[in-house]
Amino acid sequence: MKAVKTPIKNLNDLRIELIEKKLMDMSYKIKTDKNYGYIPIKDENNINPNLEIVDIDLVKVELFPKNFTELLEDKLNNKELEDLKTSFDIIGDIVILEIPENLEKHKKDIGKATLNFTKRKSVYMKKSPIQGTTRVRQLEFLKGDENPVTIHKEHGNRLKLDVSKVYFSPRLATERLRVAESVQNNEKILDMFCGIGPFPIIIASRKNVKITAVDINKDAIKYLNENIDLNKLKGNITPINNDITKINFKNKFDRILMNLPGTAYKFLDLAIDLIKNNGIINYYEFSKDYEQGINRIKEAASKKNKNVEIISTRKVKSNSPGMWHVAIDAKISD
């Protein structure tokens, strides 16, 4: 198997570059040793000649491991088992599956196998994309206990939620920890779109801060209130159930979190009004690159004669082919 050999410190950037150029072979796993990473590639001829290409044995990716597909061997044919290479999210005791349309007739068997394999309590399948103002998706119950309420554990915190009524993604766990680690004690923080409060809870359990956490979805705020009681917090969280544009804030904030990646840009003018001098906006959007988001932040800031310093940028997760959930941390000053 051909792979690009790269020093560990360059591995993540090169991985993203090769994915974007469609040159990484996603059917194999990246291998690492102490000093180097080995990224599987598809087309040796299109690889930058400055990169080192090596022959190496790599492990094939099996999103559903062999012992899972074995549970379905007598129900699905080989082609159907192949099509089942899809992903699932585990939220607390609940598994949320994406089942390709051609396999929907086997959904109960797939649900049963998932239950046996994951040893969780309930299996639901996705019935719609994440949609609407509250960013919730429709789900269909497949197997186990029909109970959409669960407690998800993340970085030692407990997050209670109803998967059918609120937004929550376990795939943002690393990003939440990263943001929490960058927060300083005594910051006054506004989470404009807090959901059930994963950012506020992870931050306030580590730092002595004051967080105002706003969400338009009353169920999200109901669970945030429960989550405040479920966790031992150093900081203080004030939940508010309202549309962020309808609140009359009297004070400004050291940090504003804007994790509403589809439409956060529409709220940038408000965030610029509410941020203190030298405060930080943690901005998120769906985009192919960072330029669009950086330009949007700069445009909103320049309307108020403010300056922008980009502190860091990250690709948090892939959203669809070529499209990323990107994070931009921007310092805003007078």
Ligand SMILES: C[S@@+](CC[C@H](N)C(=O)[O-])C[C@H]1O[C@@H](n2cnc3c(N)ncnc32)[C@H](O)[C@@H]1O
């Ligand atoms: C993508 S979710 C993110 C939730 C949370 N930050 C997280 O990481 O799990 C966005 C949230 O914004 C809320 N929302 C959308 N428009 C809003 C608005 N105008 N004011 C307040 N909250 C809003 C939705 O209800 C949803 O819970």
